[in-house]
Amino acid sequence: METIAKQGARVQLQLNGRVREGFAEPRTQLCDFLRHELGATGVHVGCEHGVCGACTVQVDGKSVRSCLMLAVQAQDSRVDTVESLAEGELMSDLQLAFRRNHALQCGFCTAGILMSCAEFLGREPDPTESQVRDMLSGHLCRCTGYTGIVRAVLEVANERKSKNGEK
Template identity: 60%
Template sequence: MTDQSVTFTLNGQQREAAADPRMHLGDFLRHSLGLTGTHIGCEHGVCGACTVIVDGSPVRSCLMLAVQIDGGTVETVESLGKPGDLSPLQKAFSANHGLQCGFCTPGMLMTLEAFLRTTPAPTEEDVRVAISGNICRCTGYQGIVQAALDTASAKANRT
């Protein structure tokens, strides 16, 4: 099938690229645009590793076509911090041992990033429900939940 042009805002920058209609957003980000921070796990919407933020909402990038984001806004894990200059949520993951192998981490971070914007003062239960669609096989979730709670309370103390 012929490629279609996709123009959208990626991590604050206008981008234009071509995509085969059958290419999902996750592959598009990784293979066409070279942003390999987004991880692809199950490719049927179960594991949550590929979560990115589209138009403000966390979505599974394996269940959206690249051509569907034409005119939209996408945020990936690359929009958070950089090595040596991590975002508050990333720092909290590090401090709380919220990751081991790191495969689920970009999906966890983008899910929680979107979640904390709409729920700035969550309970532990809220956080657990928010990440219920993200599977981690290393941590037992404890450190991830604590990282989200720490990030929320640190932000509340700052403001």
């Protein structure tokens, strides 16, 4: 019986602020590499076609569907998953707002939605409801109806604005 040699490469990246390294075959999706090789289980894999948004992470500060990116493409990149939002044991303001506004139910899509919302608020600190809904249109959630998510994002934007002394 012939043995087939494993082909692949070592992939090194900065995951949630820590340099991490693992093995990835050329076809390994970033989501699978993060979950199975590096243990970042907050990355959820849904459709594997980039449609549902459950696997959304940030690569070098931009939201990406990790099922549409190969692990080898993330070489030397900064990758942030939902685990990066909390500060130690303390949830972020966005995570707390999701809880207060009942913006999650089963939780499967929540990690990806949180990552998109975090990036969105970073570039759009004073969004309208329409802008939030437009941003969320790239995510499929069968449980929430999105109303709680929209409320949570707008609440965080308003709290941050007040904290910074803006009106």
